[in-house]
Amino acid sequence: MHRLFRRSLAAFSAVVAVAVTAPATAAAPQETSSQAASSGRPAFRMPFECGQTWLGSNWQGHSPAHSIDWNHYDAAGNPDDYGRRVFASAGGTVLSSYYSTSTGYGNTVVIGHGDGWRTRYSHLKTRSVQQGATVSRGQKIGEVGKSSALYDLSPHLHYEQIHDGQVVVAVVQGVTWSDYLKRYQTSTNRCG
Numbered sequence: 372m373h374r375l376f377r378r379s380l381a382a383f384s385a386v387v388a389v390a391v392t393a394p395a396t397a398a399a400p401q402e403t404s405s406q407a408a409s410s411g412r413p414a415f416r417m418p419f420e421c422g423q424t425w426l427g428s429n430w431q432g433h434s435p436a437h438s439i440d441w442n443h444y445d446a447a448g449n450p451d452d453y454g455r456r457v458f459a460s461a462g463g464t465v466l467s468s469y470y471s472t473s474t475g476y477g478n479t480v481v482i483g484h485g486d487g488w489r490t491r492y493s494h495l496k497t498r499s500v501q502q503g504a505t506v507s508r509g510q511k512i513g514e515v516g517k518s519s520a521l522y523d524l525s526p527h528l529h530y531e532q533i534h535d536g537q538v539v540v541a542v543v544q545g546v547t548w549s550d551y552l553k554r555y556q557t558s559t560n561r562c563g
Contacts, residue, residue, distance in 0.1 A: 411486040411487075411488070412488065412534070412542060413461040413462075413463075413484045413485075414461065414544075415460045415461050415490065415541070415542060415543055415544070416460050416461070416543070416558065417441075417460065417543055417544060417557075417559070417560050418441075418457050418458050418460045418490075418512075418528065418530060418558075418560065419441070419443075419455070419457070419458065419558040419560060420455075420456060420558060420560070420561055421558055421559060421560060421561045421562035421563070422557065422562070423455075423557065423558050424443075424556070424558075425441045425443050425452075425555065425556060425557075425558070426442045426444065426553065426554070427439045427440070427441050427543075427548065427552070427553070427554060427555075427556055428440045428441075428442070428552075428553045429548055429549075429551060429552050429553070430551060430553070431550070431551050435531065436538065436550065437532075437539055437541060437548075438529060438530065438531045438538055438541075439530045439541055439543075440527045440528070440529055440530075441515075441527060441528040441530060442527050443455060443515075450525070450526065452515045452526050452527060452528070453496065453515060453516065453526035454496055454514050454515060455515045456511050456513075456514055456515075457492055457495065457512055457513045457514060457515060457528055458508075458509050458510060458511055458512060458560055458561060459482055459490075459506045459507065459508055459509065460530075460543070460560065461482070461484045461488075461490065461508050462484070462505075462506060462507045462508045462510075463482045463484040463485065463488075463489075463505075463506060464482065464483050464503070464504070464505055464506070465480060465481070465482055465483075465500045465501065465502055465503060465505075465506060465512075466481045466482065466483045466489065466502065467479070467481045467502050468480050468481075468498050468501050468504075469502075470518070470520075471493075472520040473520070473521075474521075475519045475520065475522050476493040476494065476519065476529070477494045477495065477516070477517075477518025477519040477520065477524075478494065478495035478496065478497065478498050478513065478516060479491060479493045479498075480492045480495065480500060480512045480513055482506060482512070487534050488534055489532075489533040490530070490531065490533070491529075491530070491531040491533060492512060492513060492528060492530060493528075493529040493530075494515075494516055494517055494518050494528065494529050495513040495514060495515065495516045495518060495528075496513070496514040496515060496516025496517070496518065496526075497513050497514045497516070498512070498513045499511050499513050499514075500513075508560065509561040515527065515528050543556065544556070544558075
């Protein structure tokens with residue numbers, strides 16, 4: 372009986388160890404640059420100035436799924452993202468630059484990066500690029516806003532990574548943004 376209890380306790384401990392460590396691994400898995408290259412995914416950077424730290428949120432019920440809302444706060448914790456510059460997270464061609472009256476996206480820029488990859492930047496205050504323009508990573512494409520024909524929004528940048536027409540789980544600077552995350556990340560875009 373004592374031996375059976377010890378075996379049961381050992382098995383239970385192993386299950387608990389797996390359960391405790393599994394969420395940490397699932398919450399922020401890393402994708403190496405070789406994995407990104409083999410999948411054809413561009414090495415996307417945050418769409419912000421080098422060294423800026425932004426709070427990203429991929430919340431349950433966000434439409435479309437897998438998209439990230441980015442917000443910036445000053446040292447006192449007050450939102451100060453309205454009008455901050457937005458940069459291309461990878462080089463490519465501007466596929467569209469428009470104001471949406473039907474989707475709620477407001478001022479939107481979509482950049483094609485090749486191999487079926489695109490990024491969408493929405494709710495912009497301003498758009499700095501036009502359809503057909505070639506942009507490099509780190510080139511200014513607009514400013515953070517709160518534009519939408521359908522919703523009354525607080526300022527933020529709505530960001531999507533799209534592959535073959537579907538919004539996918541974003542990988543930004545090697546960090547996988549699994550669904551329902553809220554965390555800070557510091558930009559390495561435009562760092563020289």
